[in-house]
Amino acid sequence: MRDISVEKIRDAVAVLCREACYYLPEDIVQGFHKALETEQSPLGKSILEQLIENAQLAAKEARPCCHDTGIAVVYAEVGQDVHIVGGDFETAIHEGVRKGYKEGYLRNSVVGDPLLRINTNDNTPGVIHTKIVPGDRIKLTVLPKGGGSENMSAMKFLLPGEGVEGVKKFVLDTIDAAGGRACPPLVVGVGIGGTFDKVTEIAKEALLREIGVHHHEPHIALLEKELLEDINKLGIGPQGLGGINTALWVAVETYGCHITALPVAVNIQCHAARKKSCVL
Amino acid sequence: MAKVCLQTPFTNEDVLKLRAGDEVFLNGIIYVARDAAHKRFLHLLSKNQPLPVDLKNQIIFYAGPTPPKPGQVIGSIAPTTASRMDPYTPAMFEYGVKGVIGKGPRSQMVKDACKEHQAVCFSAIGGLSALLSNKIQGAEVVAYEDLGPEAVRKLTVKDFPVMVVYDAYGNDLYEQEIAKYRTIQR
Ligand code: SF4
Numbered sequence: 322m323r324d325i326s327v328e329k330i331r332d333a334v335a336v337l338c339r340e341a342c343y344y345l346p347e348d349i350v351q352g353f354h355k356a357l358e359t360e361q362s363p364l365g366k367s368i369l370e371q372l373i374e375n376a377q378l379a380a381k382e383a384r385p386c387c388h389d390t391g392i393a394v395v396y397a398e399v400g401q402d403v404h405i406v407g408g409d410f411e412t413a414i415h416e417g418v419r420k421g422y423k424e425g426y427l428r429n430s431v432v433g434d435p436l437l438r439i440n441t442n443d444n445t446p447g448v449i450h451t452k453i454v455p456g457d458r459i460k461l462t463v464l465p466k467g468g469g470s471e472n473m474s475a476m477k478f479l480l481p482g483e484g485v486e487g488v489k490k491f492v493l494d495t496i497d498a499a500g501g502r503a504c505p506p507l508v509v510g511v512g513i514g515g516t517f518d519k520v521t522e523i524a525k526e527a528l529l530r531e532i533g534v535h536h537h538e539p540h541i542a543l544l545e546k547e548l549l550e551d552i553n554k555l556g557i558g559p560q561g562l563g564g565i566n567t568a569l570w571v572a573v574e575t576y577g578c579h580i581t582a583l584p585v586a587v588n589i590q591c592h593a594a595r596k597k598s599c600v601l
Numbered sequence: 602m603a604k605v606c607l608q609t610p611f612t613n614e615d616v617l618k619l620r621a622g623d624e625v626f627l628n629g630i631i632y633v634a635r636d637a638a639h640k641r642f643l644h645l646l647s648k649n650q651p652l653p654v655d656l657k658n659q660i661i662f663y664a665g666p667t668p669p670k671p672g673q674v675i676g677s678i679a680p681t682t683a684s685r686m687d688p689y690t691p692a693m694f695e696y697g698v699k700g701v702i703g704k705g706p707r708s709q710m711v712k713d714a715c716k717e718h719q720a721v722c723f724s725a726i727g728g729l730s731a732l733l734s735n736k737i738q739g740a741e742v743v744a745y746e747d748l749g750p751e752a753v754r755k756l757t758v759k760d761f762p763v764m765v766v767y768d769a770y771g772n773d774l775y776e777q778e779i780a781k782y783r784t785i786q787r
Contacts, residue, residue, distance in 0.1 A: 372726070387728040390667060472682070
């Protein structure tokens with residue numbers, strides 16, 4: 322057993338919130354550069370150049386690269402030999418979010434009650450996903466999720482017989498409907514299989530994968546490639562103003578599912594594809 | 602597709618000179634308002650009451666900045682999704698607003714309202730928030746302070762970069778540009 326205090330967890334979450342919002346991950350910035358090499362639209366090129374410049378400026382000035390610093394989605398992989406001491410685990414994470422958003426001058430973008438819509442003014446609650454894993458460490462990841470792209474995400478139960486073609490059609494329909502609203506170039510997380518809840522969970526988990534890394538199953542890797550090609554043929558382009566780089570990457574995750582079902586979920590991530598991890 | 606510098610507030614002639622695809626650098630005052638403020642504006646307009654700030658001939662920027670760090674004029678800021686304001690925009694144009702800045706495509710109703718009331722929709726780059734905040738020289742909350750990040754702000758901008766996406770002649774830059782690069786049958 323290894324003791325980890327709730328203060329340590331809180332402080333780690335706070336730092337992750339702030340750093341995720343200031344420093345765009347290197348794989349995404351590289352993705353902008355790669356897109357810039359291939360982009361045919363002059364306007365699209367100019368937008369990509371400005372996104373690169375924006376990411377550099379945000380990092381240099383230690384300020385949010387995007388003003389929508391999102392709702393904090395927190396992934397915790399908790400080693401089964403860890404003993405959390407000094408308080409309650411989930412409270413510590415929410416406190417970390419509160420601290421990180423306040424001290425980092427991040428925008429409070431969360432309302433407490435979805436119908437009464439009063440801002441909680443501290444960006445809580447975060448959304449927490451916890452997994453128990455082997456070992457005596459805790460891995461924490463914060464993915465601040467902006468509204469523009471999250472709102473364009475979608476889930477559907479296909480008929481099993483619709484198969485891979487049905488999946489492709491649904492993904493393309495979803496991206497086409499989002500157009501410029503979701504701040505392309507996008508990273509597209511796709512979940513296939515599982516249940517109503519599981520499929521959206523794995524679609525979001527797909528966004529945690531570095532761009533450039535394919536699924537380990539060859540037929541899923543092939544689907545990722547084909548989806549990316551097709552999405553980029555839509556012509557939506559950077560910011561929806563035309564071009565051949567609508568998405569930087571597509572990541573698919575799968576899960577076993579019921580014989581009657583073929584659930585598919587598409588979680589859209591905008592170009593502010595922020596995420597940051599640490600291990601305690 | 603021209604590159605022009607324009608001073609706010611706009612005249613009708615300013616609007617009529619603009620075409621979809623024009624790059625515009627705005628100078629002067631623009632007003633920040635988004636969902637919650639628009640809901641209140643519409644309520645006032647429907648009762649023929651004045652708005653808390655005179656927005657006739659002005660430009661509205663759909664945005665909600667991050668809080669400024671000490672010493673900053675404003676935190677990071679860039680447009681929010683414009684289509685969420687679709688239900689309010691025709692009435693705002695009818696009232697006299699001459700332009701709005703957001704991101705992403707909008708409904709036919711809004712495009713028609715641009716023609717009818719001689720107004721334009723601009724887009725600024727979504728998520729370009731660190732760069733755009735450097736184009737802002739002054740910021741103050743002028744109404745609805747209780748709305749926090751959604752309060753109405755008056756910004757003084759210098760060469761604030763936007764693009765005309767819907768002009769007063771019914772042109773649609775999104776449609777025009779996407780069609781050029783679309784290579785898949787749907
Ligand atoms: S969709 Fe993403 S990049 Fe665009 S404004 Fe929202 S968080 Fe920022």
